[in-house]
Amino acid sequence: MSKDIFNFSAGPAVIPDSVIDTINLGLDDFDRGMSIIEVSHRSHAFKEFAKSSESSLRNLLNISEEYSVLFLQGGATHQFALIPMNFSKNGVLDYLVTGAWSKKASEYASKISDVNIVSDSSSNNFTDVADLNSWNISDNADFFFYCANETVHGLEIHDPIETSSPLICDMSSTIASRPIDVNKYDLIFAGAQKNLGIAGVTIVIVKNKLLSGVKTELLPMFNYSAHANEASMLNTSPVFSWYVSGLVFDWIQEQGGVEEMARINKLKSDMLYDYIDQSGFYANPVSKPYRSWMNIPFTLSRDGLDDKFLSSAEESGLLNLKGHRTVGGMRASVYNAMPIEGIKRLISFMDEFAKLHE
Ligand SMILES: Cc1ncc(COP(=O)(O)O)c(C=O)c1O
Secondary structure, three states: OOOOOEEOOOOOOOOOHHHHHHHHHHHHOOEOOEOHHHOOOOOHHHHHHHHHHHHHHHHHHOOOOOEEEEEEOOHHHHHHHHHHHHHOOOOEEEEEEOOHHHHHHHHHHHOOOEEEEEEEHHHHOOOOOOOHHHOOOOOOOOOEEEEOEEOOOOEEOOOOOOOOOOEEEEOOOOOOOOOOOHHHOOEEEEEOOOOOOOOOOEEEEEEHHHHOOOOOOOOHHHOHHHHHHOOOOOOOOOHHHHHHHHHHHHHHHHHOHHHHHHHHHHHHHHHHHHHHHHHOOEEOOOOHHHEOOOEEEEEEOOOOOHHHHHHHHHHOOEEOOEOOOOOOOEEEEOOOOOOHHHHHHHHHHHHHHHHHHO
16 A cells, blocks of 8 residues: 555554555465454464564564563553552562653552652653652662653653662563663563554563562462463453564564664654754754654744644644643654654655744
8 A cells, every 4th residue: 555644643653564564464364264353362373473473572672581571461551550569569669750651650559559759750841850869769679660761751761770679661662663681671561552563462571580479369360470371371362463563573673673773763863853953943842861762742933833733744644743632742753663754754844834934
């Protein structure tokens, strides 16, 4: 299908055309004439697919056998609940609050255990992170939680955080956008609907050592260890979403893996930030070291033009640029599947719009 549009949605988000073509093949015939949406998660064909998709992800992100890889339902938000349920030992839980998602995660955790807010960026409207020396890290937290990329605010922490407690990270909107050293983390999770496919499946990469400490009294559906023991097939798996993720893993590998994704993502985000910074008409509020490679919010210097900007962008085939309702302004989400061509088209549109309205 040839569509002359670019989809800047924050998620569900753009999927590569070649992946959509393969999905269509699977919709037609995945196994002996049956569509992917008709097959059992326990069928031989799907189990083989599931196994191979796990090994593709292990390969892509260099995940060792010391980790389990889970394909779960419930979204990233469900993990906000499961993480404290599974790993709090009635001590304190450290949360770094750098945007809407880590804030929400800390609120969920506080229903279950004592939460220590290590640092809270709400005082700067989630545009910066306080100096590490000022963080209030607990001596003996059950775990340390942070969100690597705050999708709403466009704030990204580019390197892993060093902590003595187990490190847990929400990577929903940054996973596979660059290489990561999985060994620095005890648990990584990500809803698939940004860089790894569509809504309905959530990927959890968890160190087996951490799993061994899960409270046995938890009901199986809420217990990461039970999901791992059943190879993510404790109940009916999200077959179609899992299938799409498997195809996206292969697509990333074909492009040159996460190293190549990183090269292109850095290029794309640099192009857009450089344009915004020199424009005099647009502005991005995030402190430079924390600017996201994936979600780029920006405002217009003149009031009352947002609706006009959005409708003109849409007429030019540039869709879903409206900022999150809590932040306003615009946001361009430029995940792995957004080609450089999309950024060029966006910049050229923004430039024309600015010249007309300056
Ligand atoms: C960083 C981050 N965490 C968590 C979530 C919540 O994901 P879900 O809607 O899959 O629960 C989102 C959704 O956009 C997100 O961007």
